Amino acid sequence: xxxxxxxxxxxxxxxxxxxxxxxxxxxxxxxxxxxxxxxxxxxxxxxxxxxxxxxxxxxxxxxxxxxxxxxxxxxxxxxxxxxxxxxxxxxxxxxxxxxxxxxxxxxxxxxxxxxxxxxxxxxxxxxxxxxxxxxxxxxxxxxxxxxxxxxxxxxxxxxxxxxxxxxxxxxxxxxxxxxxxxxxxxxxxxxxxxxxxxxxxxxxxxxxxxxxxxxxxxxxxxxxxxxxxxxxxxxxxxxxxxxxxxxxxxxxxxxxxxxxxxxxxxxxxxxxxxxxxxxxxxxxxxxxxxxxxxxxxxxxxxxxxxxxxxxxxxxxxxxxxxxxxxxxxxxxxxxxxxxxxxxxxxxxxxxxxxxxx
Amino acid sequence: xxxxxxxxxxxxxxxxxxxxxxxxxxxxxxxxxxxxxxxxxxxxxxxxxxxxxxxxxxxxxxxxxxxxxxxxxxxxxxxxxxxxxxxxxxxxxxxxxxxxxxxxxxxxxxxxxxxxxxxxxxxxxxxxxxxxxxxxxxxxxxxxxxxxxxxxxxxxxxxxxxxxxxxxxxxxxxxxxxxxxxxxxxxxxxxxxxxxxxxxxxxxxxxxxxxxxxxxxxxxxxxxxxxxxxxxxxxxxxxxxxxxxxxxxxxxxxxxxxxxxxxxxxxxxxxxxxxxxxxxxxxxxxxxxxxxxxxxxxxxxxxxxxxxxxxxxxxxxxxxxxxxxxxxxxxxxxxxxxxxxxxxxxxxxxxxxxxxx
Numbered sequence: 192x193x194x195x196x197x198x199x200x201x202x203x204x205x206x207x208x209x210x211x212x213x214x215x216x217x218x219x220x221x222x223x224x225x226x227x228x229x230x231x232x233x234x235x236x237x238x239x240x241x242x243x244x245x246x247x248x249x250x251x252x253x254x255x256x257x258x259x260x261x262x263x264x265x266x267x268x269x270x271x272x273x274x275x276x277x278x279x280x281x282x283x284x285x286x287x288x289x290x291x292x293x294x295x296x297x298x299x300x301x302x303x304x305x306x307x308x309x310x311x312x313x314x315x316x317x318x319x320x321x322x323x324x325x326x327x328x329x330x331x332x333x334x335x336x337x338x339x340x341x342x343x344x345x346x347x348x349x350x351x352x353x354x355x356x357x358x359x360x361x362x363x364x365x366x367x368x369x370x371x372x373x374x375x376x377x378x379x380x381x382x383x384x385x386x387x388x389x390x391x392x393x394x395x396x397x398x399x400x401x402x403x404x405x406x407x408x409x410x411x412x413x414x415x416x417x418x419x420x421x422x423x424x425x426x427x428x429x430x431x432x433x434x435x436x437x438x439x440x441x442x443x444x445x446x447x448x449x450x451x452x453x454x455x456x457x458x459x460x461x462x463x464x465x466x467x468x469x470x471x472x473x474x475x476x477x478x479x480x481x482x483x484x485x486x487x488x489x490x491x492x493x494x495x496x497x498x499x500x501x502x503x504x505x506x507x508x509x510x511x512x513x514x515x516x517x518x519x520x521x522x523x524x525x526x527x528x529x530x531x532x533x534x535x536x537x538x539x540x541x542x543x544x545x546x547x548x
Numbered sequence: 549x550x551x552x553x554x555x556x557x558x559x560x561x562x563x564x565x566x567x568x569x570x571x572x573x574x575x576x577x578x579x580x581x582x583x584x585x586x587x588x589x590x591x592x593x594x595x596x597x598x599x600x601x602x603x604x605x606x607x608x609x610x611x612x613x614x615x616x617x618x619x620x621x622x623x624x625x626x627x628x629x630x631x632x633x634x635x636x637x638x639x640x641x642x643x644x645x646x647x648x649x650x651x652x653x654x655x656x657x658x659x660x661x662x663x664x665x666x667x668x669x670x671x672x673x674x675x676x677x678x679x680x681x682x683x684x685x686x687x688x689x690x691x692x693x694x695x696x697x698x699x700x701x702x703x704x705x706x707x708x709x710x711x712x713x714x715x716x717x718x719x720x721x722x723x724x725x726x727x728x729x730x731x732x733x734x735x736x737x738x739x740x741x742x743x744x745x746x747x748x749x750x751x752x753x754x755x756x757x758x759x760x761x762x763x764x765x766x767x768x769x770x771x772x773x774x775x776x777x778x779x780x781x782x783x784x785x786x787x788x789x790x791x792x793x794x795x796x797x798x799x800x801x802x803x804x805x806x807x808x809x810x811x812x813x814x815x816x817x818x819x820x821x822x823x824x825x826x827x828x829x830x831x832x833x834x835x836x837x838x839x840x841x842x843x844x845x846x847x848x849x850x851x852x853x854x855x856x857x858x859x860x861x862x863x864x865x866x867x868x869x870x871x872x873x874x875x876x877x878x879x880x881x882x883x884x885x886x887x888x889x890x891x892x893x894x895x896x897x898x899x900x901x902x903x904x905x
Contacts, residue, residue: 221611221700222575228610248607253585253713254578258694260585261747262754265616298754333700343578343690343715345784345852347754356610358700373739380737380773382730384752391748393780394695397619397655397704416737417774427702435845495702544880 196239198305200313205245208320218359220495221331225318225357229310232339233300243309243317246356256338256348261446263390264293265335267494269360270315270548272322278315278548280332281534283308285451290334292449293387298347307334311355312548318357319548326535327362330405335491360495362531367502368409370425370489372474373399374507377416378424379446386445393427400426408505410491415446415516420473428491428499429453433522434480435487448463452492452530458542459529462547465522474506481511488516490523498527549653554761555598555662557670562602565677572680575716577852582714586667589696590657590708600669600674603713613695613705620747621650621690624851626717627672627905629679630893635905637689638891640665642808647691649806650744655704656693659811664691668712669905675714676905684719685894688852716813717852719888724767727782727846729831730756731864734773735781736803743802750784757783765862767848772803777830785848785856786810790879791837792844794823809849809887815899816886822879831863838868845873847880855884 199519205226213223228246232239257263266286271279311332315322322330334355338348376399377390379385385392396411403411405457410426423441424430429450432439438460443449460467480486491499500523503512518524532538533545562583570580585603589596614620623643624832628636644664651658668689672679679687691712697706733756735749742749753768760768767783780798781787786807789796795817800806837843838845846858857880860869875881889895890902 219699222698224611246610248609250605252605253603253711254581254690254715255616257747258692259622259690259747259750260754261618261620261749261751263615263618264753293563296755297751331700333611333616335610335615341579342576343688343713345750347758354610356700358611375739377737377739380734380740382732382734382773382776383737383740383755384748389748389751390614390616391741391746391751392618393616393702394618394620394654394746394748397617398653399739401655401704416739419739543773 198303198309200241200243200310202317203242203244204317210320213359215328215359216361218361220360221358223358225272225321225359227314227317227356229314231306231353233353237304238300238306238353241306242336242466243314251339252341254341254343255478256340259343260338260345262297262299262348263335264297264299265333265388265390266290268332268334269329269494269534270322271329271333271535272324274324276324279320279534279536279545280548282451282544283311283546284456286489289388289451294336295438296384296387297389299338299351302336302353306353307332308321308477314355314357315548320414321357321359323359329360331358331360333358334441338357362497365499367500369407369412370412370501371403371406371408372412372422372504372505372506373414374419376411378413380416381445381472383445386443388448396427406505412504414474420475421471422474422477423447425491425501428493431456431490431492432472432477432486433488434495435485437468438522439468439470441471442469446458450492452494452497455530455544456492456498456526459526460522463525463529478506478511484514487514488523489513489520497530498523551688555660557598557600559670560599560601561674567677570716572685572716573718575718577717578715580715582678582716584671584674586712588663588667588669588710590710595657595659595663595710596889598663598899600671608696609697611700613697616700617695617702618748619654619656619695619705620692621647621654621656622690622745622747623647625689625691626851627679627687627689627893628892629681629685631681633681634766635676635679635893636893637900637905639808639812639901640903643691646745646806650746651745653741654746656695656708659693659710665708670847671712671714672905678714678716679838680716686717686719688715688717689883690715719854722853722856725859726764727767727769727858727861728760728763728765729769729779729861729863730771731776733768735770737773738802740802743800743805745805753784763862766776769861777832779829779831779834780804782848782858784852788813788836788847788849789829789843790845792824792842795879796825796827796829798828799826809851809854812887812901813849813855813883816883817879820882820886835863841871844871845878845880846870854887855880
């Protein structure tokens with residue numbers, strides 16, 4: 192991954208900000224975008240100028256690669272504003288590195304750190320009024336890349352667009368969810384693209400998730416596609432299990448996303464003296480632990496909700512409720528509070544994870 | 549699947565045809581599009597008017613679903629013109645049915661036969677000068693659907709666009725290809741989307757295919773992701789093996805596309821008295837048959853090339869050449885000739901597969 196210097200930037204400011212029309216208290220996640228976006232095109236083997244310009248629709252050919260052959264990857268990140276109006280990013284270079292890993296597997300070009308991280312910072316400087324202070328406020332950041340070559344030939348695109356769009360977000364407490372362990376459907380193959388943030392991984396999940404929802408569960412716990420016994424992800428998040436006082440999560444693999452929230456939670460847990468085991472965990476272990484009263488918590492980990500608590504799971508048409516754990520005793524709450532405290536600069540960042548713009 | 553009657557059609561003709569500027573003899577597959585396209589939008593739970601209008605770029609929001617969560621499916625079909633200037637389609641309702649199967653698995657809405665088949669025919673009537681007579685000429689048809697809802701929430705789109713674009717094609721003889729049997733990478737998971745024509749299936753293949761090409765092979769023979777021993781597809785095509793005088797192809801499954809060319813070739817082979825076995829075939833059977841001199845042919849089957857002959861395969865770093873088979877004796881050539889003859893109305897269509905516009 193090359194770090195290109197002397198990247199050409201152009202900035203075209205919006206004539207008028209939309210910010211006055213936004214109800215920040217009631218904004219729906221991912222539905223409102225800021226005044227500007229970053230756009231950069233790849234052609235003839237090289238990335239061009241980084242353009243920061245007013246957010247708005249773009250013109251595309253109906254034969255464009257991404258509509259047919261799906262070369263599309265993205266990242267999810269957040270920016271926070273501290274009490275001194277300084278804007279902070281959380282481990283942005285981890286997202287940049289993972290973006291390039293996704294790019295590699297999807298036969299798309301790497302993008303340099305300057306265009307991704309410095310480009311993002313330049314964009315955030317322009318739209319920093321959109322990052323709101325106070326608990327629960329953040330600005331969701333969506334870098335993405337799509338294949339833009341025109342023509343319906345089933346092969347990798349030779350032209351790409353890298354883009355960053357920004358959306359104000361409130362941390363929502365979605366409540367605890369009930370999940371269903373996947374016994375037939377899968378999100379990832381061995382030797383497939385499951386560890387990447389490519390668009391196809393998401394499209395393939397919607398139908399099984401809809402079936403789970405029709406059966407009364409909000410999310411699916413994904414299992415390995417060969418045996419449907421290994422517990423791998425929850426919805427679009429990594430998943431953690433607390434058995435006794437040990438926290439367990441599956442190791443990253445070709446089938447499992449190397450989540451930034453996941454690895455941050457592991458580090459925080461270890462720093463608090465919580466025993467963490469990164470190992471494959473199978474359904475029978477979960478059922479045994481539940482039967483013995485040792486299964487205390489299950490939670491998902493991802494950028495959008497940080498930590499999402501699970502109140503019970505269904506397996507082979509039987510529902511297993513998890514015990515009530517007081518917030519003060521719940522790993523989910525302890526880890527979420529610590530992580531959000533670091534992200535929002537309310538707790539000292541001893542990990543050196545935060546970075547100002 | 550409902551067959552909607554009284555579908556509203558609108559036709560806006562291009563002011564000037566581009567057809568005079570096209571070099572039909574040297575057109576590159578999938579790179580040139582006709583004067584018109586069909587567009588239909590799905591919103592509030594229903595498909596709207598079918599618009600046939602000049603082919604050209606469209607305006608889309610950067611937050612649109614398909615760029616992030618990959619809801620995108622397509623079909624590939626061809627139209628041919630006979631000696632009496634009549635335009636023919638090959639089994640279009642099979643493509644329509646499969647399109648709806650893909651839609652179901654990708655949590656996208658079904659589209660009615662009227663909008664898909666009658667819409668296509670109306671579009672072809674307008675652009676029928678683009679279907680050229682004579683052997684090797686056809687018009688490639690690309691129906692597709694994408695999620696168009698704006699906003700970056702990881703869930704199924706509530707708005708969609710169905711579109712048909714047309715591209716003049718020459719049947720190309722690409723020569724026989726060398727293939728590599730996949731030992732690590734995969735295109736499909738059990739319980740995944742492998743049997744659909746969704747965009748993500750293609751994006752995931754490009755990188756392993758690139759690695760195979762760097763090693764000197766043009767395509768990958770995909771195997772099951774659990775054992776990497778079952779031979780399932782070749783490149784973006786179904787795959788056939790001739791051992792002795794028996795033709796073998798894998799049964800369709802969640803991992804394998806129910807190819808229209810595949811099932812047409814099976815029917816033609818059986819009608820010619822060729823013994824066809826639809827069964828799972830593993831690498832060891834292939835190696836054993838090769839060692840005994842019984843492995844005579846391997847070929848791929850798909851709409852773009854009809855039948856694509858394979859001259860040899862690599863497995864575990866060893867290359868296995870197939871014997872030279874005279875064209876007159878090759879199943880690949882016999883079946884290709886018969887299928888193309890029916891499609892192009894040079895041979896009587898005793899199967900009732902062709903349908904005029």
